[in-house]
Amino acid sequence: MTEVKGRTAFITGGANGIGLGIARSLARAGVRLALVDRDTEGLAHARGELQAITQVETYTLDVRDRESYAVTADAAEKALGPVSLLFNNAGVIVAEAAAKLNYELWDFSIGINLNGVINGVQTFLSRMIERGLGGHIVNTASGAGLVTGGSGVLYHTAKFAVVGMSEALRNELAPTGISVSVLCPGPVATHIIHRSMQGAPKGAVQLSEATEKRRAERREVLNQALQNGRSIDEVGAMVLQAVQADQLYIHTDRVVEEPLKVRTRALLEAMDALPG
Secondary structure: OOOOOOOEEEEEOOOOHHHHHHHHHHHHOOOEEEEEEOOHHHHHHHHHHHOOOOOEEEEEOOOOOHHHHHHHHHHHHHHHOOEEEEEEOOOOOOOOOHHHOOHHHHHHHHHHHOHHHHHHHHHHHHHHHHHOOOEEEEEEOOHHHOOOOOOOHHHHHHHHHHHHHHHHHHHHHHHHOEEEEEEEOOOEOOOHHHHHHHHOOOOOOOOOHHHHHHHHHHHHHHHHHHHOOEOHHHHHHHHHHHHHHOOOEEEOOOOOHHHHHHHHHHHHHHHHOOOO
């Protein structure tokens, strides 16, 4: 079991959504918080809410920027002490059709959803190992990192990679006292779709007015579906419990259970078909 009280946590995407839910749970558990996000206004609100409970520092950061990431990490540890709880949570959803993709969209989505996780691990892991204080890393993937569906090839590509990365890290880091979990949420009541569209490259996809209207309507349907999911505070509590219990996989619901069974059966049946 990982004892979290008195530790320092670094949470990307910490101003809103799941990141804020995690921050709230950790604050109540006695953890000092470094919250980072591109949303400066959201960070101010989060700090105002949480500073009455624990020590909080906030930093505006794009997780794709490696140099700024290192500077921010130094500042956070100077203010709050060594980071031993790392939550690579920042993410975006751009569910664009494969035929409409371009390098701008690939770079935007992979840059945040996968490279942002890599940058977090690369920035903090050596520090955590050298200090010998143990710790825990939680990487936010998705149910879309376990099965494919309607989330778009961009999102599935990054989230499958985050799941594999987390599994491999957990095995390799076991002797160091640093554990790893991967969060695979289903629907959660956030506004990630709207925020993702605000941050996406402008004009990266040229569409007719009618097509853009249909895409906007679909985004709204997806957003409404998310609002019927778990609350961010429920997810935050699940993440804290999983860290304390040292779980590898953190699920928020059973939405992908049946598709995951189908995928697993297909993989095993393909092996059964081998000769000999």
